[in-house]
Amino acid sequence: MTIDPKTELRRIQISLPATGEEECEAVRESILSGWVTQGPKVAAFEQTFAELHDVPHALAVTSCTTGLHLALAGLGVGPGDEVILPAFTWIATANVVLYCGATPVFADVDPVTNNIDVADVARKLTDRTRAVIPVHLFGLCADMDGLRAVLPQGVSILEDAACAAGASYKGTPAGGLGDVAAFSFHPRKSITTGEGGMITTKHADLAERMEKMRNHGAEISEEQRHHGPSPWRLPDFNMLGFNYRMTDLQGAMGLVQIGKLEQFIVERQQRAEAYCEALADLSWLRMPVIPTDGRHAWQAFVTWVDPAKAPMSRNEMMSILNDRGVATRPGTHAVHELHYYRDQYDLKPDDFPHARDCAANTMAIPLHNRMDDDDYAYVTEAIRSLG
Numbered sequence: 001m002t003i004d005p006k007t008e009l010r011r012i013q014i015s016l017p018a019t020g021e022e023e024c025e026a027v028r029e030s031i032l033s034g035w036v037t038q039g040p041k042v043a044a045f046e047q048t049f050a051e052l053h054d055v056p057h058a059l060a061v062t063s064c065t066t067g068l069h070l071a072l073a074g075l076g077v078g079p080g081d082e083v084i085l086p087a088f089t090w091i092a093t094a095n096v097v098l099y100c101g102a103t104p105v106f107a108d109v110d111p112v113t114n115n116i117d118v119a120d121v122a123r124k125l126t127d128r129t130r131a132v133i134p135v136h137l138f139g140l141c142a143d144m145d146g147l148r149a150v151l152p153q154g155v156s157i158l159e160d161a162a163c164a165a166g167a168s169y170k171g172t173p174a175g176g177l178g179d180v181a182a183f184s185f186h187p188r189k190s191i192t193t194g195e196g197g198m199i200t201t202k203h204a205d206l207a208e209r210m211e212k213m214r215n216h217g218a219e220i221s222e223e224q225r226h227h228g229p230s231p232w233r234l235p236d237f238n239m240l241g242f243n244y245r246m247t248d249l250q251g252a253m254g255l256v257q258i259g260k261l262e263q264f265i266v267e268r269q270q271r272a273e274a275y276c277e278a279l280a281d282l283s284w285l286r287m288p289v290i291p292t293d294g295r296h297a298w299q300a301f302v303t304w305v306d307p308a309k310a311p312m313s314r315n316e317m318m319s320i321l322n323d324r325g326v327a328t329r330p331g332t333h334a335v336h337e338l339h340y341y342r343d344q345y346d347l348k349p350d351d352f353p354h355a356r357d358c359a360a361n362t363m364a365i366p367l368h369n370r371m372d373d374d375d376y377a378y379v380t381e382a383i384r385s386l387g
Ligand SMILES: Cc1ncc(COP(=O)(O)O)c(C=O)c1O
Pocket: 063, 064, 065, 066, 089, 090, 092, 093, 135, 137, 160, 162, 163, 183, 184, 185, 186, 196, 197
């Protein structure tokens, strides 16, 4: 049971990282070792992550946002290029396109899966389209076969796998479903390193380019330089890069967390199925899709409040639940309705009606690895009592 230490009332957070003594010990060891920037722990974390997602290359970075940016930069996306992405996503998916000087082109989403609508992607393609960013929102993989079928040769696929560590689609893990992918280790994700991210790719040349760009475009890594035989040698730089290196403290924490990912997902899956069963008869609340041809990573459990049938508005529900100690959140943003994008591109809410409705009607309810049976029963009962 989770109790708020200030009010001593039950408080069930929307998400809580499942971290403890093991993570503390791993970070402590790194601190005591004296190697605190990207080093052996990051390398081991990358290797484990790559094996688990069945991809040859994994590169740790400072966040999923910087990972997405690095991926687009590595693909050579720049001014004059267009990148298609879903209108219902976290703002970072769109911002990274602008960081490259390219143009974000929104596509609507499927209101049942919350993922990019492939038919709308097909309508948005032009001869300037360089890449598409399907988002595996909340841990459910996008329709990758459908997407591939509509894309012409030469259009790259960057998976926004922020929520999808451990997810899979038709037998292939997320991270190997496109040309390149970026994952997040923000604390609202299943595994965390505080902030942090991971890029995966099957293309060796792209991996090599991104590895250099992660470290200012340096020809050799800090580690190679440090352990190399030529103390006088500084790296040469023949491309523009960034400092997107993960610290070894995070690498050490990530290594512990990735070892628990499978267990975390299994637990989340059981809880998600139990929610679906316990709330199935509420005609006004639609449960998230459980895929039959892949694995949902259950980063979040996002329901849909049907405005035509619900006993009150979604926002009123969220307020009542909050008063009872149950945290909820809208699924994510309709990015085209956010001021910056709305003003910059003269966008109207109705331009992407499904994204608009998803933002208005979705309600994420608590799902994380620090909830116990009592917490789940409490959340279920609090929702059922709404009407
Ligand atoms: C779909 C999506 N993309 C990108 C991001 C950015 O991740 P990060 O916070 O690691 O930069 C998030 C984070 O919430 C996300 O949900």
